[in-house]
Amino acid sequence: MSKAPQTVPVSVIIPCYNSERTIRNALLSVVQQSQRPLEIICVDDCSKDRTIDVIRVFAEEFSEQSIRIERMPGNDGPGSARNLGWDMAKGDYVAFLDSDDFWHPQKLEFQLAVMREHGCFGSSHRRTPDLPGLFDETQAKAQEISISTGELLFRNRIVTSAVMLKNQPGFRFRSGMRYCEDLQLWFxxxxxxxxxxxxDLPLSSLSGPEEAPNSLSSAVVKMEKSKQGIFRELRRKRRISVPQLFAASGFSLMKFVFRRMQGALSIKAY
Structure with missing residues (x-):
């Protein structure tokens, strides 16, 4: 008989919205971890499909794992849904997973070890379209990089479905903010x-559909506007200098325009 995995003090929070096709794979990737989380909190953001039914069936199938279902009073975006789950979390740490993503089986094991070793407030890791098999001790010794505010202004390597944070009061996603609410929190x-x-270890991946072409996706435009608003707010609060504001804002706009041009050219070629 195989030994049951160790339970670790991590609360996994999954915001869900119309996720009936992907939520089972996300949940499977959590219950199949080499170290079992204390609890899984699924927060439904007023789905119109069978998301909740799929979660309920899954929870009955894997009754050995604590799986809770909470419902938002109204559709308010993933940040608010994560906050509701975060407020209810009992673990010493919280880990976020989007309902169309999934984890490598050793994600919690490796990331919790990094959190405990460094005593850091937060950690993230690399994502890949195709997750590798199990890592041995040699392969698991990946590069560990400290992320600074200066780097975050120009490159965001912190993806929400890869994040683990200490479960302490004082920090939450900005309520009602639907775009770049994660970047705002990291700052x-x-x-x-x-x-x-x-x-620098590939421990999560995406199972949902690819994003819409950058030249056509209204969400991409809204994300860029929100990012620019974050930069301006950081300047108003005197957290960054005027040169930093212009540099970060200009660099982000250049990337945005370049992506839209790439998208337009790919569609034209097609």
């Missing part, structure tokens, strides 16, 4: 003097 954490470590 809050780092500018408060907390550390964030990036683990």
């Amino acid at each position: 809050e954490i780092l500018f408060a003097g907390n550390s964030f470590v990036y683990l």
Whole structure:
């Protein structure tokens, strides 16, 4: 008989919206971890499909794992849904997973070890379209990089479905903010003097459909507007200098325009 996996003090929070096709794979990737989380909290953001039914069936099938279902009073976006689950979390750490993503089986094991070793407030890791098999001890010794506010202004390597944070009060996603609410929170954490470590190991992937072409996706435009708003807010609060504001804002706009041009050219070629 195989030994049951160790339970670790991590609360996994999964915001869900019309996720009936992907939520089972996301949940499977959590219950199949080499170290079992204390609990899984699924927060439904007023789905119109069978998302909740799929979760309920899954929870009955894997009754050995604590799986809770909470419902938002109204559709308010993934940030608010994560906050509701975060407020209810009992673990010493919280880990976020989007309902169309999934984890490598050793994700919690490796990431929790990094969190405990460095005592950092937050950590993230690399994502890949195709997750590798199980890592041995040699392969698991990946580069660990400290993320600074200066780097975050120009490159965001912190993906929400890869994040683990200490479960402490004082930080939450901005309520009602639907775009770049994660980036806004990472800045809050780092500018408060907390550390964030990036683990250069592929421990999560995407199972949902590919994003719409950049030239046509209205969400991409809204994301860029939200990012620019974050930069301006950081300047108003004197967390960045005027040169940093212009540099970060200009660099982001250049990438945005370049992506739209790439998208337009690919569609034209097609």
